[in-house]
Amino acid sequence: MVYCINHLCNQRYNPDDIGNCLACGTPLLINERIRLLHPLRPLEKDIDSYTDVFEVEDIEPKWGTKPRTRVMKVLRWNEPKYVELVRREVLALINLSHPGIPQAASSDYFTFTLPKEPRLELHCLVMEKMEGENLQQWLETNGKISQNVALEWMLQLLDILDHVHKIGYFHRDIKPTNIIYQPTGNLALVDFGTVRKITRTYLAKVGSSGKDSITGGGGSGYEVTAVCSIGFSAPEQMDGRALPQSDFYALGRTIVNLVTGVAMLQLPTEDRTGKLIWRDKAPQIDKPVADLIDEMIHPFPGFRPQTTEIITERIQKLPWESKVHHFLKSKVFKIGRFVAGALIIFVIGKLSAPSVANYLVVQGEKSETRNDYQSAENFFVWAIQTNPSTKQDISKYYLNKASRLMLIGNLSAAKKNYELSIKYNNQNLDAYNLLGINCQQISDNKCVEYVYKKLLQFNPNDWTVHYNLGRFYDGQGDYKLAEKEYSIAIKSSSSAMIAINNLSRLKIKTGNYNLAISLARSGLKKSNDPLIQAALYKNLGWASLEQNKISDAEKYLQKALSLDNQRIDAYCLLAKAQETLGKIDDARISIEFCLLAKSTDSDVTIWRQELLDRILEK
Template identity: 45%
Template sequence: MSYCINPKCPDRQQPDSRTVCAACGMALLIQGRYRLLRPLREVDEWGPTDIFAVDDRGTRKVLKLLKQPKLLPLFEREATTLQQLCHPGIPHVDLDGYFTVTTPKGKELHGLVMENIQGQTLENWLAEHGTADSTLAQDWLRQITEILGLVHQNQLFHRDIKLSNIMRRPDGQLALIDFGTVRQMTGTYLAKIGGKRDVTSVVSPGYTPIEQINGKAVPQSDFYALGRSFVYVLTGQHPIDLEEDASTGQISWRHLAPHVPPWFADLIDDLMAPFPGQRPLNAEEILQRLERGLSGWRQRLSPQGVMRLLLAANLCLLLLNLAVGWHWLQRRQSPAASPISTLPGLRSHLTTARPRVHDLSLSHC
């Protein structure tokens, strides 16, 4: 079956044999190449966008269809961003992947066709497999940080990092999706937040930092959401469900993940610091801290590290034995150590009256 692209069509499911919708007269082969197959999420009449699986001359892709013209600037920004960024962790969009079509009643529809990333979101992965161990979480953090590094290098920031926007491919590689809220770090934007003028804010409860809620998002706002995401990965608890310190905004999570090495927990806490200036400056700093932490951990677990630990333990045992031996010797040489010395009268009597017994007792000792 084919699916009509017209949101107002009374009968959107059409036979594959048709090239024009029998219900509304809309072309079913869009731009001469894209045929809609089915919705990838429930079609919402009031939602700003719909998502469809499409066939592009034999290749399965994803179509994002904009239905609300007021969001066109954000939609065009997403298209431009995905066209200019080239990374296996970012959905690929062809240069002609953005298009506009008009319905029979004259309504403009804007579409964006992108790579269909196979796999599942980390949110779905977590629901299926439970919490990730530290090793897997560290690998995931490295992958997403590398992707964010590319985004930030292009003077962009995502503004909606969360587990439902991170895909895990079947080979274990991660991809960051939904660039619909991406923002460019331009002079105009900086002037707006500096002058306290209105800037559209994007809020995902539990993930969004206070400066972004106030319309003053910066690249470090992505790091805050990234830290919150990995608390979710390591604890299985949504950040919004965790206790929060009312004075600092910090969430209490370490007791739920005692398996996490302290250096890694410290890094995650720094990502979630209340103020942007307290967070890592850039993606490179995060990657460096990951590498230092992993190198130190590997060194402690390497054969050389284990040998050093064994040598240190043996040295401690030797020192303990020496201390115990010295203490025993001191007590042995002390006059108070002899039972006879505690009875001076008896010792004198034995010495004068029964020298043989006294000599025998000494030789026995």
């Protein structure tokens, strides 16, 4: 049988000895060299795929010396985004050179136009056929794999990925059906149809716009967020933010599928962390190996191993770690642990526990720098076991690291490190306070409430914690809870001037102008800080403006600006007062400051809109 390339044809298979399709007349010899022997995926017209894939006979291959069986992809629809994917695959296969990757030459990509209406242009890519069965077929036939096989296959695939990544690509579709188990026992990685070039431009585009897009002429983008395989693709790839570390996630999930024999969608996940629960289905896998796999499939790419070298190095250490793991669980160890414990205490005493602990901490920090988080944790645990006071040093290390991450805007990673700082020292108040700020910035409301309530357990009378919790409720629009926390802060300390200001502001927003004025005046009597005084005078001006006491409002607002000429909210309110008093020239200056100066204050945003509405009405 020979198949017709025309996907619109109603009868695509034909006898071997004819030149044109009996049903539609399309030539059966493509590009004067290719004959389609049989399809490698179903040919139904409504199948959810943009390509047909055939095993073909290439009678005039551009590389090699004799006709050979190869594979050809045929793009069904001439849409720019799919054409771009095929071209990417062509360039990747031309540039990549590894025995585990199909070969192709530049001449193996060509177009073929159907001879009859509709005269569709079909994009074709011919490549080497990797003989064997894919790992999904292998799993169905042989059942789940052992730990030794899993590690061997991981090393083979990492060797392929190392080549792919170093040439400047990442695959984006690693899964059992795209991995071929060859008769030689070696694995091959196929289907580079979603391959992506790693460039600074691409990474900047993903980082800024949050989407991986294919851009056509004139700058219009086609989103490719759908380039994913459910159960294997990383969360960031599902959201159009694929990274090289997304390949490690897919590889880890592939190994989980192979060692458990369970479909990925049938495995549960932890509600709180989103981590996959799979170890109970793979009792043949030792804890050190399972720990590495869990790192690879971590939901956040920053917590996965960052390079193929790191993973390969970890795998090479695993046999020793597994032996240690088995020994620690053995009867011999349990019987002799008392003697061993005494010996360890003796040795540590001789070597000086603080020195050993400090050495282990340094090694842990080096592992963190290499993004080898599991080794770092092991070193830190050993350090604490050697010298419990080391906990505080480790806590400070994570606190400093989190603060650096905050400065560069990596808020999710910062949150994780603040949590690690607290894990090693749950009395670290600085870590709690900074974690609270971090959680506010990423809008993690549950985290914010947890942090401030935890801090109040340490010191129920800490006015700064009550003030910060009030600000949190204030930002959420829960004014009753905000007023309660501001009031507690004021009662707890005579230094809580800023809480008086915020409570006065809330009273204005809820229409209690007299109480707002009373609070502001009481604060002015207690505070000598010009900035706080400016804020309180602004509140007096605002409340007076709401009471239609325009002259008083103007006076208070001008006083606020004389103390702090950077108060944009005072300019916005002053503009309204000056307009009402007919001082148009003065109002124009205040309006300009209100509209053009930088401010993230939510009240300023509202007043700016009101100003624009008044201007447009005129």
